Amino acid sequence: MLEKVKIFSKQGVTRKILVLLLACGIFPMILLAGFFFYFYFNGQKQGIGEVQKEIGDRIATNISSYLEKTSGQIQLFAGTLQFRDHNTQELKNLSYALLDQIIEFDKITIADLSGNEISKVSRYYTFRPFELINISQEKSFQDAREGRTHFGKVEISSLSKFPHIRISVPITDVQDRKTGVLTVDVNVLKMWDYISRNSIGDNRYAYIVDSEGFLIAYQELSSVLQKKDLRNIEGIRNLLQGNIGVFEYQGLIGKQVIGANAYIPLTGWGVVVETAAEDAYRT
Incomplete structure (x- = not known):
């Protein structure tokens, strides 16, 4: 009986030693491993x-530079238009010569200071004289007549069925007096093709939304043509609320993503770059 008690006693001591070893050795290791993975994934x-963020900022800068260049081309063309001479x-x-020269331009409208359209040409349609209208009530015309370059909202063209942005600039004579307004519809998809030549890497995609949160440029054309409302995406x-940075949320493709956003100057648009969280953490 005494020997049995001793055996039980030894087993109790052994168990206590094992528990002590677990408490002092394995549990801290598990805790350390937990801290390690937390900081690792946080750093990742x-x-x-x-x-x-770097990619989003680069795309935003490229698009802004592209639009500045495009508006400069439009202003340069406006400088060649003299109503007295033509x-x-x-x-x-x-x-038409300008349409042939710059493939991003889809429609060119020239109006006098009263807003009467004098000339209107498109690469998709031939306008007849009775289709020329007065555009004096349009904000784009009013801004340009006051000497400002106007960037319109992205809209779906009734002619090409593609999204476009309307840019209007004043026409001036050799004495810098305003004589009319030049308006050019610029194809956004062609602009996106121009921008997307810059690689954004594997397992990553970017898209552009307008100032109201509607999709205006993305690799999937059908979603763009539907002008998909993306305001349900965090x-x-x-x-739209002015929170610029990096966030984790359910993204455009329905998966949990790490996404970064950036504003595009001149336009009020925003660019978003997303990568699936599972792909990001796997790398």
């Missing part, structure tokens, strides 16, 4: 976020 997320047919010929809500 931060690094991925910085890459996303009749209506000559204005149309000059406009990353877009952050953008």
Whole structure:
């Protein structure tokens, strides 16, 4: 009986030693491993976020630069238009020549200071004289007549069925007096093709929304043509509320993503760069 008690006693001591070893050795290791993985994934997320932000800022800068260049081309063309020297047919010929030269331009409209359209040409349609209208009530015309360059909202063209942005600039004579307004519809998809030549990496995608949160540029054309409302996406809500940065949320493709957003100057648009969280943490 005494020997049994001793055996039980030894087993109790052994158990206590094992528990003590577990408490002093394995549990701290598990705790340390937990801390390690927490800080590892946190650092991984931060690094991925910085890459996303850099890409978003680069795309925003490229698009802004592209629009500045485009508006400069439009202003340069406006400087060649002299109503005294060119009749209506000559204005149309000059406009068609510009369409041939710059593939992003879809429609060119020239109006006098009263808002009466003098010439209107498109690469998709031939306008007849009775289709020329008065545009004096349009904000784009009013801004340009006051000497400002106007960038309109992105809209779906009734002619090409593609999204476009309307840019209007004043026409002036050699004495810098305003004589009319030049308006050019610029194809946004062609602009996106121009921008997307810059690689954004594997397992990553970018898209552009307008100032109201509607999709205006993305690799999937059908979603763009539908002008999809993306205000249900947390990353877009952050953008519209002025929260610029890196966030984790359910993204455009329905997966949990790490996304970064950035404003595009001149336009009120925003660019969003997303990568699936599972792909990001796997790298």
